[in-house]
Amino acid sequence: MPLTLDQLNAATPAEAAALLDGLYEHSPWVVETAMAQRPFRSLAHLKHACAKAVTEGGLDKQLALIRAHPELAGKAMVSKSLTAESTNEQSKAGLTDCSPAEFAQLQQLNADYNAKFGFPFILAVRGPRGMGLPRAEIIATFKRRLAHPVAYEREECLRNIHRIAEIRLNDKFGVEPTLGHRVWDWQETLAQHSDPGFAEKGQLTVTYLTEAHRACAQHLLKDMREAGFDEVHIDAVGNVVGRYRAAKTSAKTSAMTLMTGSHYDTVRNGGKYDGRLGIYVPIACVAELAAQGRRLPYDLELVAFAEEEGQRYKATFLASGALVGQFDPAWLAQKDADGVAMREAMANSGLRIDDIGKLRRDPTQYLGFVEVHIEQGPVLNELNLPLGIVTSINGSVRYLGEVQGMASHAGTTPMDRRRDAAAAVAELVLFVEKRAAQDGDSVGTVGYLQVPHGSTNVVPGRCQFTLDLRAPTDVQRDALVADVLAELQAIGERRGVRYSLEETVRAAAAPSHPAWQARWERAVDALGVPLHRLPSGAGHDAMKLHELMPQAMLFVRGQNAGISHNPLESSTSDDMQLAVEAFQGLLDQLATDMA
Numbered sequence: 001m002p003l004t005l006d007q008l009n010a011a012t013p014a015e016a017a018a019l020l021d022g023l024y025e026h027s028p029w030v031v032e033t034a035m036a037q038r039p040f041r042s043l044a045h046l047k048h049a050c051a052k053a054v055t056e057g058g059l060d061k062q063l064a065l066i067r068a069h070p071e072l073a074g075k076a077m078v079s080k081s082l083t084a085e086s087t088n089e090q091s092k093a094g095l096t097d098c099s100p101a102e103f104a105q106l107q108q109l110n111a112d113y114n115a116k117f118g119f120p121f122i123l124a125v126r127g128p129r130g131m132g133l134p135r136a137e138i139i140a141t142f143k144r145r146l147a148h149p150v151a152y153e154r155e156e157c158l159r160n161i162h163r164i165a166e167i168r169l170n171d172k173f174g175v176e177p178t179l180g181h182r183v184w185d186w187q188e189t190l191a192q193h194s195d196p197g198f199a200e201k202g203q204l205t206v207t208y209l210t211e212a213h214r215a216c217a218q219h220l221l222k223d224m225r226e227a228g229f230d231e232v233h234i235d236a237v238g239n240v241v242g243r244y245r246a247a248k249t250s251a252k253t254s255a256m257t258l259m260t261g262s263h264y265d266t267v268r269n270g271g272k273y274d275g276r277l278g279i280y281v282p283i284a285c286v287a288e289l290a291a292q293g294r295r296l297p298y299d300l301e302l303v304a305f306a307e308e309e310g311q312r313y314k315a316t317f318l319a320s321g322a323l324v325g326q327f328d329p330a331w332l333a334q335k336d337a338d339g340v341a342m343r344e345a346m347a348n349s350g351l352r353i354d355d356i357g358k359l360r361r362d363p364t365q366y367l368g369f370v371e372v373h374i375e376q377g378p379v380l381n382e383l384n385l386p387l388g389i390v391t392s393i394n395g396s397v398r399y400l401g402e403v404q405g406m407a408s409h410a411g412t413t414p415m416d417r418r419r420d421a422a423a424a425v426a427e428l429v430l431f432v433e434k435r436a437a438q439d440g441d442s443v444g445t446v447g448y449l450q451v452p453h454g455s456t457n458v459v460p461g462r463c464q465f466t467l468d469l470r471a472p473t474d475v476q477r478d479a480l481v482a483d484v485l486a487e488l489q490a491i492g493e494r495r496g497v498r499y500s501l502e503e504t505v506r507a508a509a510a511p512s513h514p515a516w517q518a519r520w521e522r523a524v525d526a527l528g529v530p531l532h533r534l535p536s537g538a539g540h541d542a543m544k545l546h547e548l549m550p551q552a553m554l555f556v557r558g559q560n561a562g563i564s565h566n567p568l569e570s571s572t573s574d575d576m577q578l579a580v581e582a583f584q585g586l587l588d589q590l591a592t593d594m595a
Helices: 005-010 013-019 029-037 043-057 059-067 084-092 100-117 135-145 150-173 178-190 211-227 277-291 318-323 329-333 342-348 353-359 379-383 421-439 474-495 514-525 573-594
Strands: 231-234 240-244 257-263 299-305 366-374 387-393 395-404 443-445 462-471 498-507 533-536 551-556
Touching: 005 013, 005 043, 013 029, 029 043, 043 059, 043 150, 059 150, 084 150, 100 135, 100 150, 178 211, 178 277, 178 573, 211 231, 211 240, 211 277, 211 299, 240 277, 257 277, 257 573, 277 299, 277 366, 277 573, 299 318, 318 353, 329 342, 342 353, 366 514, 366 573, 379 387, 387 514, 387 573, 395 421, 395 474, 421 443, 421 462, 421 474, 462 474, 474 498, 514 551, 514 573, 533 551, 551 573
Parallel strands: 257 299, 257 366, 366 551, 387 533
Antiparallel strands: 231 240, 240 299, 387 551, 395 462, 395 498, 443 462
């Protein structure tokens, strides 16, 4: 019989240790320490308690825990001395069926890894969905992680140990994240559509109104209809819009709408979950509501935004901007790299340009906008937390700049006579790094540096650069900007160089609406997940809807240190399950509030 939380909470320490035997490989101390946090409110609470025990155990215990694990396809597997749990996991990943070449490669990787790090390579080989990773992916991950610094890799091993324990807990409790699996599978299937030049390489790229983009729209249209949305259509800018109608109660409630959604376009060679997670989590909720024959006291409108990334045309947030009345007709004349104007691309996609102005939503008809999104950062991953509540979407200012000095001979120009443009920008880079860090949650980046016509033996006379400054509030952002620009002026005067700056982007911060943020917090707390609040450094569709209605976001943990805009972007079906449950919790709260 599957284990239950009631059993575990009522057990003596010795009984609890026996019930969870094998959860952490040859390391019963993890469970023994975690039991002090009983009673557990949920399986998610138990998982976090175990992770917390490891974090607080200290370095020596952490290293002992890592070293308690067997090598992948190593001596223990060959001698059949693995624990039952490890045998099951390595078998599901096909490591017991390695070809001689694969086996030899894994043995060499094990040797190289141990020589560098002093502990075995740990990977949750059952993967983000629990099915088992392909051997080729395991080997590729092994090779990639060999390049990590030791401290970073130690933490990555611990995170994989927690994922292994999570899957083992699911097995012991007979739990299957069915809705999370569904959301995971939907995203995998949608990722089959990719632009030419990338599809052939197995890379995901979907840019605005390409053939792959149109295929995604049709795919989403079908998924929404099958889930049970009452109305689904593609609007004048390519958004896929679904509406799940309210219960027939009163004119007051049926007229009000909660909007949700995210984007389905991607960056070039991006990940499968950025944006798309925020589309499929609501689809899963509607599918459950429809299956139960249940209606809410308000309409739920899901918008799969057609464009957010600004990859094909310089029109970031085109799709969500259209809903707040900010579509710029000048964009229609923009041409992509192949010379195709946006107007032409829209016509080829069957979109009615004349109807774009009609897309603006009436804020009096909306309760608010909520968005689920993968975090795109390392915070939740490092804290071993599946969900986080967004407090604000950072305001940002971006510049394109150039410093002009004097190009001169590298051998004959004394160091105290130089007007080195690149050195001036290098000094600015270090100041930006130091100044942004003073605020804790401000960030500053010089992401592009170029010395035009640079040469090994020439002191740089020009240096072009970009500047990206962000903070959770406009006041904090503006203070950062003022300090950086003042320092740039001081550097110029000190070094005898000139500079020019062109502001290219200015986006206001979008603080979460307190009432909606509180709803997310109650929904997460009800799952037994510790609350963690954090700002979003990245821009999201929610920051556009913020201009028209209250908004708040929920972040979902990413794997691989939370990397995003990258093929390594990943999340687990367990975390997606919790996101679906949190979203449903928010819908239920709102229904209660309106009762």
